[in-house]
Amino acid sequence: MNEKNLDYLKEGLKYMGFGTSLNGELEKHLQGQQPEFRLGLQIPHHNSRMDYTLHFRRSDQSDMYFFNKYDATLKPDDSAREVSQTFYINKNSGITAKEAYNLLNGRSVHKELVNAENQPYKAWLQLDPQAKDQQGNHKVKQFHENYGFDLEKTLQKFHINELQDPQQKERLLRSLERGNQQLVTAKEEGYEVKRYIEASPQFKTINVYNEQRHLAKRETIQKQDKEVRQAHQVPQKGTRQDLAAQDQPEEKRSQRKGLAI
Incomplete structure (x- = not known):
């Protein structure tokens, strides 16, 4: 058995979100020197279960073995039907186990990809529930950077407390990019409320849910247009126009700022 190969595969499983519980079974299969084999794994979630079949x-x-792909099936606890997809792995890299769960739930994931010319690019990925290819996989919709969705700028349109702290903001951005439905503290009609949010790149916005994860109106935590303009404005201190603006009524100062955007 190739020990380095075993360590490489173990590292890949851990990096891809499958943990270490399969390591013993993985080692036995490598010792058996079969041409190919599969490993099965179940991961529970708060209202569903994911079944994975990993192909080696x-x-x-x-004598090197490779982790080439895995089949993922989302099994909801309610009456919703199962949804499946095969995800392909390249050099221990690809859609992670948790990202597969998010994609099968209809959410979007932000990934760095490589085009036909081997040039890297970033895009949001989302499974198309209405269209499948010849292998029975859902087709994947891509929303590239030039599509016009900027997650950070979009979040600035909403009253979200976590955006005020740089570390919390960074964690929030990374979590949403992985397709997670993230709990945040928001402001609604002057009161702090807990809301789940998720990225919606196709419609260039976010989806908002209450604490029971039922869809809520995003407008209830959205800033007014004036607040959004002020949040993005960089004041020019010390200029003649800035000093003059201080002597003007509040309404005129707001108009001046609006023209400067």
Whole structure:
């Protein structure tokens, strides 16, 4: 058995979000020197379960095994039907186990990809529930950077407390990019409330849910247009226009700021 190969595969499983529970079974299969094998895993979630079947294959030129792909099936606890998708792995990299769960739930995931010319690019990915390819996989919709969705700028349109702290803001952005439905503290009609949010790049906004994860109106935590303009404005201190603005009524100062955007 190739020990380095075993360590490489273990590292890949951990990085892809499958943990270490499969390591013992993985080692037994590598010792058996089968041409290919599969490993099964179940991961529970708050109202559903994910079933994974991981596919491994030995190289035709060496004793090296590779983790090539996995089948993921979302099994909701309610009456909703199961949803499945096959995700392909390249050099221990690809859609993680949690990202697969989010995609099968209809959410979007932000990933760095490579085009046909081997050039890297970033895009939001979302499964198309209405369209499948010849292998039975849902087709994947991509929303590139030039599509016009900027998650950070979009969040600035909402009263979200976590955006005020740089570390919390960074964690929030990374979590939403992984497709998570993230709990935040928001302001609604002057009161602090708990809300779940998720990225919605196709419609260039976010979706908002209450604490029971039922869809809520995003407008209830959205800033007014004037607040959004002020949040994005960089004041020019010390200029003649700035000093003059201080002597003007509040309404005129707001108009001046609006023209400067």
